[in-house]
Amino acid sequence: MNWIADxxxxxxxxxxxxxxxxxxxFDGLLAFLPRIPFGDWIxxxxxWMKNTEFIANRFNDLRDFIAxxxxxxxxxxxQLIPPIIFILILTAVSFWFTRKKRAYGLPVLVxxxxxxxxxxxxxxxxxxxxxxxxxxxxxxxxxxxxxxxWMGKSNRVQQIVTPILDFMQTMxxxxxxxxxxxxxxxxxxxxVVASVIFAMPPTVRLTNLGIRQVPTEMIEASDxxxxxxxxxxxKVQLPMAKTTIMAGVNxxxxxxxxxxxxxxxxxxxxxxxxxxxxxxxxxLAMGFEAGICLVILAIILDRLTQAFNLNKMK
Amino acid sequence: MAKLKIENLTKVFGKRPKQALKMLEQKKTKExxxxxxxxxxxxxxxxxxxxEGEIFVIMGLSGxxxxxxxxxxxxxxxxxxxxxxxxxxxxxxxxxxxxxxVRRKKMSMVFQKFGLFPFRxxxxxxxxxxxxxxxxxxxxxxxxxxxxxxxxxxxYEEQYPxxxxxxxxxxxxxxxxxxxxxxxxxMDEAFSALDPLIRKDMQDELLDLQEKMKKTIVFxxxxxxxxxRIGDRIMIMKDGAVVQVGTPExxxxxxxxxxxxxxxxxxxxxxxxxxxxxxxxxxxxxLEKDGPRVALQRxxxxxxxxxxxxRRNRELVGIxxxxxxxxxxxxxxxxxxxxxxxxxxxxxxxxPINDLFELSSTASIPIAVVDENRRxxxxxxxxxxxxxxxxxxxxxxxxxx
Numbered sequence: 001m002n003w004i005a006d007x008x009x010x011x012x013x014x015x016x017x018x019x020x021x022x023x024x025x026f027d028g029l030l031a032f033l034p035r036i037p038f039g040d041w042i043x044x045x046x047x048w049m050k051n052t053e054f055i056a057n058r059f060n061d062l063r064d065f066i067a068x069x070x071x072x073x074x075x076x077x078x079q080l081i082p083p084i085i086f087i088l089i090l091t092a093v094s095f096w097f098t099r100k101k102r103a104y105g106l107p108v109l110v111x112x113x114x115x116x117x118x119x120x121x122x123x124x125x126x127x128x129x130x131x132x133x134x135x136x137x138x139x140x141x142x143x144x145x146x147x148x149x150w151m152g153k154s155n156r157v158q159q160i161v162t163p164i165l166d167f168m169q170t171m172x173x174x175x176x177x178x179x180x181x182x183x184x185x186x187x188x189x190x191x192v193v194a195s196v197i198f199a200m201p202p203t204v205r206l207t208n209l210g211i212r213q214v215p216t217e218m219i220e221a222s223d224x225x226x227x228x229x230x231x232x233x234x235k236v237q238l239p240m241a242k243t244t245i246m247a248g249v250n251x252x253x254x255x256x257x258x259x260x261x262x263x264x265x266x267x268x269x270x271x272x273x274x275x276x277x278x279x280x281x282x283x284l285a286m287g288f289e290a291g292i293c294l295v296i297l298a299i300i301l302d303r304l305t306q307a308f309n310l311n312k313m314k
Numbered sequence: 315m316a317k318l319k320i321e322n323l324t325k326v327f328g329k330r331p332k333q334a335l336k337m338l339e340q341k342k343t344k345e346x347x348x349x350x351x352x353x354x355x356x357x358x359x360x361x362x363x364x365x366e367g368e369i370f371v372i373m374g375l376s377g378x379x380x381x382x383x384x385x386x387x388x389x390x391x392x393x394x395x396x397x398x399x400x401x402x403x404x405x406x407x408x409x410x411x412x413x414x415x416v417r418r419k420k421m422s423m424v425f426q427k428f429g430l431f432p433f434r435x436x437x438x439x440x441x442x443x444x445x446x447x448x449x450x451x452x453x454x455x456x457x458x459x460x461x462x463x464x465x466x467x468x469x470y471e472e473q474y475p476x477x478x479x480x481x482x483x484x485x486x487x488x489x490x491x492x493x494x495x496x497x498x499x500x501m502d503e504a505f506s507a508l509d510p511l512i513r514k515d516m517q518d519e520l521l522d523l524q525e526k527m528k529k530t531i532v533f534x535x536x537x538x539x540x541x542x543r544i545g546d547r548i549m550i551m552k553d554g555a556v557v558q559v560g561t562p563e564x565x566x567x568x569x570x571x572x573x574x575x576x577x578x579x580x581x582x583x584x585x586x587x588x589x590x591x592x593x594x595x596x597x598x599x600x601l602e603k604d605g606p607r608v609a610l611q612r613x614x615x616x617x618x619x620x621x622x623x624x625r626r627n628r629e630l631v632g633i634x635x636x637x638x639x640x641x642x643x644x645x646x647x648x649x650x651x652x653x654x655x656x657x658x659x660x661x662x663x664x665x666p667i668n669d670l671f672e673l674s675s676t677a678s679i680p681i682a683v684v685d686e687n688r689r690x691x692x693x694x695x696x697x698x699x700x701x702x703x704x705x706x707x708x709x710x711x712x713x714x715x
Contacts, residue, residue: 220390221429225443225494226417235446239433 046182059183066135066189074131083123087114090300097307106303113296122293128270129260129297132188136195136256141249144200148207148245149233158208165201173198173259177266191259191268199255206248210241246309253305257298271297315402316363317530318387318498323360323396323406325382325554328353331394344553356382358554359396366497367528369520371545373535379554380534384502387532388421389413400498418447421498422491426506428483430475436462436486437471443494461493462486464523481512488520492527501533505540510590511692517544538577539591542566550574589670590663592702593683593692598622599650601631606642606650609634620679623654628689630682632656660684663691670699 049055078086087110095107117126151158176197180190214237222236238245260272267273271294278287326334334353337346344355357379364370374380385391387398389405398405400420408416422443430439438445440458449457462468465485475483484504491499505513521544524531535541541548542562549559550573558570569575597616599609601623613621613636623631632654642653659673660682673681674696681694 215427215429217425217427217429218431220385221423221425221431222442223390224388224417224421224423224500225446226414227446228414231446235442236431239431242433 046179050182063184063189066139066184066192067187069138070131070135070188070192074134075127078127078131079124083114083118087111087118090114090304094300094304094307097304097310101310106307109303110300113300117293117296120289120293122271122274122290125269125271125274125290126293126297128188129257129272129294132191132195132260132263132268132270133253133256133301135192136199136259137249137253139192139196140200140203140252140256143196144203144248144252145207145245148204148248149211149238151204151208152211152237152241161204165204168197169201173262174265177262181266186267188268190266191263194263194266195256195259198259199252202251202255203245203248206251207241207245210244210248211237213244214240243309246305250302250305250309253301254298257294257301260294316399317366317401318364318532319397319399320363320387321361321397321399323357323383323386323398324394325356325379325386325391326353326394327356335395355379355554356391357386360551360554360556361396362549362556362559364530364532365547366530368546369524369531369533369544371533371535371541371548372551373538373541373545373548374551375536377553378551380536380551381502382554383551384423384500384532384534387500388417388423390423418443418494420496421500422494422496423500423502424484424487424491424504426503428475428480428487428507430483430486430490432475434474435471436467436473436475436478439475439486440490440493442490447494457495458489458493461489464492465489465519479512480508481516484508484516488523497530499529499531501531503534503536506535506537511593511595513540520544550577588663588667589661589665589683589694590692592667592670592698593694594698596622596680596682596690596693598624598628598690599634601625601651601654604650605648606639606653609639609650610636610643613639622658622680622682622690622693623650624690630658630660630684630688630690633658633679658682660688661694662686667699667702670694674699 049059081089091107091111091114094110095104098104098106117123147161151161173194176194177190180194184190184193218236218240219232222232227235260268260270261275262272264270264272264276271290274290275287275294277283278290324335324338328334328351330351331353334347334351334355337350338355338359342350344358347353347355360383372380372383382391386393387405389398393406396406400416403416405413405416431442434442437455437458440461441454444454444457459468459471462471465488467482467485467489470478470482470486475486478486484507487504505516508516517540520531533544542565545562547559547561548565550557550565550570552573558565558574560568560570565574566578569578597612597618599612599621602625609621613619619636620633621636622633625631634650634653634655638653639650642650658679659677661670661673661684663683663685665683670681674694682690683692683694685691
């Protein structure tokens, strides 16, 4: 095989050498192009926002609010419950959701999975991660569903919001960490903010899709009886779109979970931080323990939301 | 005074409807406007009146603008021009609030594909119109139950739409429309999605209901038979324009132009009507399940002297006669198989009425109508064939017995 690679390399070398004048001539055509420092522009915009008292104060309010929800409401509450009670409650809930199908895999998984997390002493880290994910999901729902409804009702809004959602999802999540730190310092809150930006789009998109997929005849039926547009929304469109919207929420939860390791880089505590430490110390045992705990949490959240969704569909 | 008065009602689909409206006033045709501007004329200056308490059928082929027209009547589609007068008020000029009021109180609509809400029970579906008016629960339920009873769906209140057959779903659609007690019913191809026999049952039922209720009904269809059967007056549309308005008799005897004439010349009854137009619902017994006693009981109930025998999947097996069955009952015979006569005259669904006439005049028992899988779809009795040939209505009400 090696002789083929050698032959190819010498061919490419010869080609590069012989076409160099042509390449240089074309390159000269762009010589006038200055460097466009849009990175600097964004940086000065962020600096300006940070230094403008009014805007900075609003960001502080937002930080306090998110900290209140994630730490004081979710985390403090979860920490009040002894692990064994927590495990039993979740097992009972999953049993309730799946009772009609008589499939007992989920309660078994919940019970033993959570027991495993407790046994490797990652219970508190799991609670931190759970609080982060639930806060990010809650904010995504509160912002995302109304936005999705608005998109579903207006083509203009859809045209504007779709590229923004594309941007939010394709921009590497690491990049969000920088402005998140700039505005919200370090810890849980910037982690939540970065997770929301990355995880919200599916909820918005699928709400929009769900609203748009309602059959025309049902919309016409609703209109023909003299519904106001709010009645139409709450009595026809949202009930019809419910499963689609829930699929979006499920995706949002999964994406928020996938952000926890990245968020650990800016000091967000939890399972993600343990994994991040394990990687930086090259500690394979610790990495797998924390990683598997994260997987267990992910599977439980995924199956629970899906079971909840199916349970609701009579 | 007419209940509904429609003047110059026009719908243009496209970017500059005003321009197209002007071109229409200059007597340009639909094609010219499409070629010059790319705009489509949905409904072209339709004017007509609907009298109180009549069934007014709007009939046309697909693309003739009839479904658009009916949606202009309750403004599910906004008219480009023209007026819709309801009890002297112009619907086309109403604001949203007035329009909602009319939709809630005066007119409701029945849809081709039913438009039921799958997440609501039958009762909740029928209650929908009352619910959005803010009627209280007890009142709502009472009216909805009354309306369900009217269409013969008592006992199905707690089912969901997907648990019901097509015909029953459309009854729910009808009940939902009636629950508001509107003056005007708009029915958009309401029976087109149903099987032929069910469809005929529904037509009969609508006529029965209309006897009692005396609503003003605007009924859209593409089916001339249906139009002739249920319409007090018929309006024929072509390319978005009204071609002719008249009673069924008028339309058949004095077609306004070639287009209508071509429509109705097919209604040479003996040629056009086939077995499925004149067949009636058969009394049957099930070979696998029913014995002589059941057979005898059914024949007695229906006052007939012979009854068809089918398998569970409706496949025709043969016929049994009353005298033989009653003998078997006296001898306490439990099995009916030995009594079944397999020679039964059968015809297919599309056998023309002319051929049926000859067959039925010689046959002593009813003729069975079977499909390609030999499933029994209906039976032909002589009086029905005669009635159809003589031009009186096809498939009359006795069918229910």
